[in-house]
Amino acid sequence: MPIQTLSRLAEVDAHQWDALLPDDQPFLRHAFLSALEDSGSVGGRTGWKPSHRVLLGDDGHLLAAAPAYLKSHSYGEYVFDWSWADACLRAGIPYYPKLLVGIPFTPVGGARLLGTPEAALSLVGALAGDVDEGHCSGVHVNFTDAAADALLRHADGWLERLGCQYHWNNRGYRDFQDFLDALSSRKRKQLRKEREQVAGLGLDFIWMEGRELSETHWDFVYACYSSTYEVRGQAPYLSRAFFSLIGERMPEAIRVVFAHQNGRPVAMAFSLLGGDTLYGRYWGCLAEFDRLHFETCFYQGLDFAIGHGLKRFDAGAQGEHKLIRGFEPVITRSWHRLGHPGLREAVEEFLAGERAGILAYAEEARVALPYRQE
Incomplete structure (x- = not known):
């Protein structure tokens, strides 16, 4: 069954969309995502063109989905790829449009490939096809959960990027x-x-x-x-x-x-x-x-x-000042599939060095936590 692309979330039944969600996180709900569209916060001339991927069964029932947007810039993502875009500009390689799978303006980790693992795997193949067929320069899946990490880690051509946030645990x-x-x-x-x-x-x-x-x-x-x-x-x-x-x-x-x-x-x-x-x-x-x-x-x-x-308080993406107030470093992940082989090679090398730095920083950050030593 082919993956379909929707320009409006209203084309999907809200109950069917929400039934795919694995937890109670509010940002993936149909109500939140459709409010972004209906309010004009995305779409139009914002540079966020809704391009949601869905897999429907023979009876028209929703089997899998991914909230996705065709982007003409890199604002509002919180996984910063400006240097990649600048390098492409200098080299004469088009970087935009790119396809982003994630929640606009929301650096919160969670499900990105909704549905059973088998159905979600179909989404992964379709997203890769978007790049391979030249529909976009690359696909970026931001702030993933463990289920998406497992699928993308074993799929060919995807580059893993690490980040660090600060969350408080009760x-x-x-x-x-x-x-x-x-x-x-x-x-x-x-x-x-x-x-x-x-x-x-x-x-x-x-x-x-x-x-x-x-x-x-x-x-x-x-x-x-x-x-x-x-x-x-x-x-x-x-x-x-x-x-x-x-x-x-x-x-x-x-x-x-x-x-x-x-x-x-x-x-x-x-x-x-x-x-x-x-x-x-x-x-x-x-x-x-x-x-x-x-x-x-x-x-x-x-x-x-x-x-x-x-159990948890997630107060936003950035701010080392959270450490001394008891917020602990948490590793985040995003995944990137890039079409141009030269860009992919350069980014892969960059991410290897960045990864080591992020992991080292997270360990050092734990030393700054204010908790008494047992």
Whole structure:
């Protein structure tokens, strides 16, 4: 059965798509991905052209799928290949369009090849065919799970790339103080001091679920979110409409903490809840407060995770400053199949050296963790 390409996720039944998901991670849900399209955050002139791959049975039932986008740039991916594109430009080799299998603007690991291993293997063959037949310069499968890693590792022509993120793990802490007690004395004092500094600013923190948020709340959330791009002179990836749509389509997964001063909101952090994990995604502040970022984005999230018995807090892709706050290094993987033999050879050599550096860094990073030695 041939693999089909869909330009809109609305062409797939939402229940059938979600039935392929192996866990409760919210970013792969039909509601999240379709909200990106319907809000104009992808598609149109954004450089993200939906190009989802699906395998249908004889009865039209969905057997396998991969969220995919034809890209004309490398923004919003968090697996950085700008140097590869620059090298191609200098050599006169076309690098765009390329095909990305992943979640736009979301550096969170998870399933990428949905369906049984046998059905997903058909997707792998079709993706390789896109490159071999010259439909794109390469296919990039970002932030994969163990199932996709196993398939791609044994398929010909795929290059593995490693990365490093920082995730916090709940070791059965009773409360935030119990977490602090697990840290070395110096680090414990640093975290306590940071929280005390914010407490002295007269701020109140209020957590709200998606079903409690009005359009006025979403206006404030978007104003904060977009401000983090505006200070860098960039346009935000997500549109205002995206937040209203996910508020309608998946309110049960949404958690937002608002920082109030004198009864007025001044900052927020937006998270999604899935299974046993809290995913911190966006933050913003409309005034300057020392240490408020750490409190809103990290400590409030840790408090929430502990209070709700969650096992993990994924607060975003980057930031070595997470290490001293108890977030541990985690290796991430992506896979790349490149059409031009010279490019492939050069990238393969580059990745070998990068891999050694990433693994060494992750080991060194563990030394910087603040936990007391047993």
